[in-house]
Amino acid sequence: xxxxxxxxxxxxxxxxxxxxxxxxxxxxxxxxxxxxxxxxxxxxxxxxxxxxxxxxxxxxxxxxxxxxxxxxxxxxxxxxxxxxxxxxxxxxxxxxxxxxxxxxxxxxxxxxxxxxxxxxxxxxxxxxxxxxxxxxxxxxxxxxxxxxxxxxxxxxxxxxxxxxxxxxxxxxxxxxxxxxxxxxxxxxxxxxxxxxxxxxxxxxxxxxxxxxxxxxxxxxxxxxxxxxxxxxxxxxxxxxxxxxxxxxxxxxxxxxxxxxxxxxxxxxxxxxxxxxxxxxxxxxxxxxxxxxxxxxxxxxxxxx
Numbered sequence: 001x002x003x004x005x006x007x008x009x010x011x012x013x014x015x016x017x018x019x020x021x022x023x024x025x026x027x028x029x030x031x032x033x034x035x036x037x038x039x040x041x042x043x044x045x046x047x048x049x050x051x052x053x054x055x056x057x058x059x060x061x062x063x064x065x066x067x068x069x070x071x072x073x074x075x076x077x078x079x080x081x082x083x084x085x086x087x088x089x090x091x092x093x094x095x096x097x098x099x100x101x102x103x104x105x106x107x108x109x110x111x112x113x114x115x116x117x118x119x120x121x122x123x124x125x126x127x128x129x130x131x132x133x134x135x136x137x138x139x140x141x142x143x144x145x146x147x148x149x150x151x152x153x154x155x156x157x158x159x160x161x162x163x164x165x166x167x168x169x170x171x172x173x174x175x176x177x178x179x180x181x182x183x184x185x186x187x188x189x190x191x192x193x194x195x196x197x198x199x200x201x202x203x204x205x206x207x208x209x210x211x212x213x214x215x216x217x218x219x220x221x222x223x224x225x226x227x228x229x230x231x232x233x234x235x236x237x238x239x240x241x242x243x244x245x246x247x248x249x250x251x252x253x254x255x256x257x258x259x260x261x262x263x264x265x266x267x268x269x270x271x272x273x274x275x276x277x278x279x280x281x282x283x284x285x286x287x288x289x290x291x292x293x294x295x296x297x298x299x300x301x302x303x304x
Contacts, residue, residue: 001041001049002032048157055150062146063108070112070134077114077131088132092139093124098154101147108143 005028013020035041077085096102106117109127114134119126129135 001035001046002028005031055153059104059146059150062142063111066108066142067112070114073134074113074130077133081131085131088129088135089118090127090129090135090138091124092127094139094144094148096123096144096147096151098151101151105143105147109138109141 006024009024009027102123106120109115109117114130116128118128
C-alpha cells in the first residue's frame with residue numbers, strides 16, 4: 001500500500017521533482033500508518049499482497065502467451081484447413097475449490113480465440129470450441145495448472161495461518177494453565193499455613209489445659225472438718241449479732257430488763273414496782289399530799 005500511495009501522489013501531481021518525491025514519501029508514510037492502525041493493514045499483509053501480485057503477473061504472462069498461441073492456431077485453421085471445421089461442445093470439471101479461481105479459468109477460456117465458456121456450475125464447465133482440435137486437452141490446460149498451484153499456495157498459507165493461530169491458542173492455554181497451577185499452589189500453601197496455625201493454636205490450648213490440670217492436681221484438698229468448724233463459726237456469728245442487739249448502757253439495760261419483765265437483784269420485778277409506784281400517788285392523794293419535797297428523793301433512793 002505504501003507503493004500505491006506514493007504512485008498515486010506522483011500521478012496526481014502530473015510531474016516529477018525532488019520536492020514532489022520527498023513530500024510523496026511523507027504523504028505515503030502517513031497514509032500507510034493510518035491504514036495499518038485503522039484499516040487492518042500490516043507489513044505481513046503487504047508482503048502477502050506482493051506475493052499475490054507476483055503470482056498474478058505470472059498468470060497474466062501465461063494468459064497472454066496462450067492468447068497468442070490460440071490466435072496462431074485459429075489463423076492456421078482458417079488459412080490451411082482443407083475441409084470443414086468441426087465445432088464441438090466440451091464438458092469437463094476441475095478440482096479448483098475457490099470460486100474466484102473457477103471464474104478466472106472461465107474468463108481465461110473465453111479470452112483465448114476459438115473457445116467460449118458457455119456454462120459454469122459447481123466446478124463443471126461447458127465450453128464451445130471452434131474445432132475439435134482446439135478441444136484437445138482443455139481440461140488439463142496450463143490455466144488449470146497455474147490456478148491450482150495458486151490455490152495450493154493459498155491453502156498452504158491458510159494452513160500456516162491456522163497452525164499459527166492454533167499455536168498461539170495453545171500458548172495462551174498453556175499460560176492460563178500455568179497461572180491456574182500457580183494460583184492453586186498459592187492456595188495450597190495458604191491452606192497449609194492456616195492448618196499449621198490451627199495446629200499450633202490447638203497445641204498451645206492443650207498445653208495450657210495440661211498446666212491447669214497439673215495445678216489443680218497439685219493443690220491440697222480441704223479437710224472434711226472444715227464444714228463443722230464453719231457451722232460453729234456461723235453460730236458464733238449469730239450469737240455476736242444477738243449481743244450487739246442488747247443495749248450496753250446501764251440505763252438502757254435496766255429499761256430492757258423492765259421491758260422483758262426480769263426481776264432485779266432484790267427480787268422485785270418491774271411489774272411489782274410499777275404497781276407500788278401507782279399505789280404511792282394514791283396514798284399521797286389520800287394523805288392530802290403532805291409529803292415533803294425531799295421525800296420523793298428519799299423514796300427514789302429507797303427504790304434504788
